[in-house]
Amino acid sequence: MCTTCGCQVTSGNEAQITVEKSADGGATSVLTRLMAGNDLQAEHNRMHFDQLGVLVINLMSSPGSGKTALLEATIVQGRERFRMAVIEGDLETENDALRIRAHGVQAHQITTGSACHLDAHLVHEALHQIDFAGIDVLFIENVGNLVCPASFDLGHHLNVILLSVAEGDDKPAKYPVMFRAADVMLITKTDLSPYLVEFSSERAAQNLRNLASQVPVFQLSARNGEGIDVWLDWLEEQMQLHKQRAKNRPSFRPVRQPDAGLHATRILLRPAHPVSKS
Numbered sequence: 001m002c003t004t005c006g007c008q009v010t011s012g013n014e015a016q017i018t019v020e021k022s023a024d025g026g027a028t029s030v031l032t033r034l035m036a037g038n039d040l041q042a043e044h045n046r047m048h049f050d051q052l053g054v055l056v057i058n059l060m061s062s063p064g065s066g067k068t069a070l071l072e073a074t075i076v077q078g079r080e081r082f083r084m085a086v087i088e089g090d091l092e093t094e095n096d097a098l099r100i101r102a103h104g105v106q107a108h109q110i111t112t113g114s115a116c117h118l119d120a121h122l123v124h125e126a127l128h129q130i131d132f133a134g135i136d137v138l139f140i141e142n143v144g145n146l147v148c149p150a151s152f153d154l155g156h157h158l159n160v161i162l163l164s165v166a167e168g169d170d171k172p173a174k175y176p177v178m179f180r181a182a183d184v185m186l187i188t189k190t191d192l193s194p195y196l197v198e199f200s201s202e203r204a205a206q207n208l209r210n211l212a213s214q215v216p217v218f219q220l221s222a223r224n225g226e227g228i229d230v231w232l233d234w235l236e237e238q239m240q241l242h243k244q245r246a247k248n249r250p251s252f253r254p255v256r257q258p259d260a261g262l263h264a265t266r267i268l269l270r271p272a273h274p275v276s277k278s
Contacts, residue, residue: 038152041120045155046253048127055137055242057235058154058254060178061162062171063144066188068096069222070162070231071139075103077225078232082136082239087126089118089143096141106130117148120155136239146171150181157242159254164189165196169204176211181254184216184234191221 049056059067071086078084085106088096092111100107108129110122123140130138140156142149150159161182163171166189172179179185185208187201205217216234220227245252 038120041124042153042155045120045124045127046157049138049155049157050246052132052135053243053246054132054135055158055239056154056156057137057139057158057160057238058149058156059139059141059160059162060146060149060181061144061164062146062167065144065162065164065167066222067141067144067162068099070186070188070220071100071141072103073222073225073228074139074232074235075100075105077228078235081232081236083134084137084139085130085132085135087118087123087130087138087140089122089141091115091143106135112143116143116145117152118142118154119152123154137235146175146178150178153254156254157252158183158238160184160186162186162188163204165192165199165201169200170207172204172207172211179208180211180213182208182213182215183254184218186231187217187219189221189223190219190226191223 046056059070061067068088075084086097086100086108088094088100088107088109090096090109090111091113094109094111097107097109108126110118110126112118112122118140132138140154159181161179161184163169163185165187172185185205187204190201193199201217201219208215208217218227218230218234220231222228242252
């Protein structure tokens, strides 16, 4: 991954950065503190969610794999089974939030500008924009990216990874950090399977198993509805399990891949504004 992008710094945590550069730049130690600060904020978020009894799911995938379409299908076919809200993450535009709101569901859009992932601070800011009364599950649609989002605890409980049939069945092998973090893998856009015969769901699942992961793998199409019921059954089961977990502290934490979270070892730190001596 890029060694200069500094993707750990977002509008949610940049206020924590001060002039802490040592003689050798000190970037790694600053990033370590940023990640520690993120984890502390994530625990605060999760405590809040647990008190509300809300299950929080982090949706991760590459761009265009169908995260928003999955949410739309979940709303349409699952509205009688549970109530949901959505936090959307993108670099720019409110396009996805508008799609969700069109179905009568609360959706708050986070635009990260240049950051390729969401973090716990950004999610915390978004919480104040959502009315959680009566909400059973909060979906956080992360920025489309198969690397960095897996490294950041947002305060959520479960990771759902999408892999569309248009992407190639070798993605779990190519991007193990992301797929190791999965609590379930969804193979999406299966309505396109007749036109993409080179994609093998069996190979995709085996590549996941090769990472020593035994999580469920579901195949579905948000367009024609195939497999959505299985997905909804899994969601309902996880909500019941969460209600039992939330009675104990701390509740269930997601799998996270911390090694990928510190790849920007030459981050360009912004100097702090000088202190007035008046």
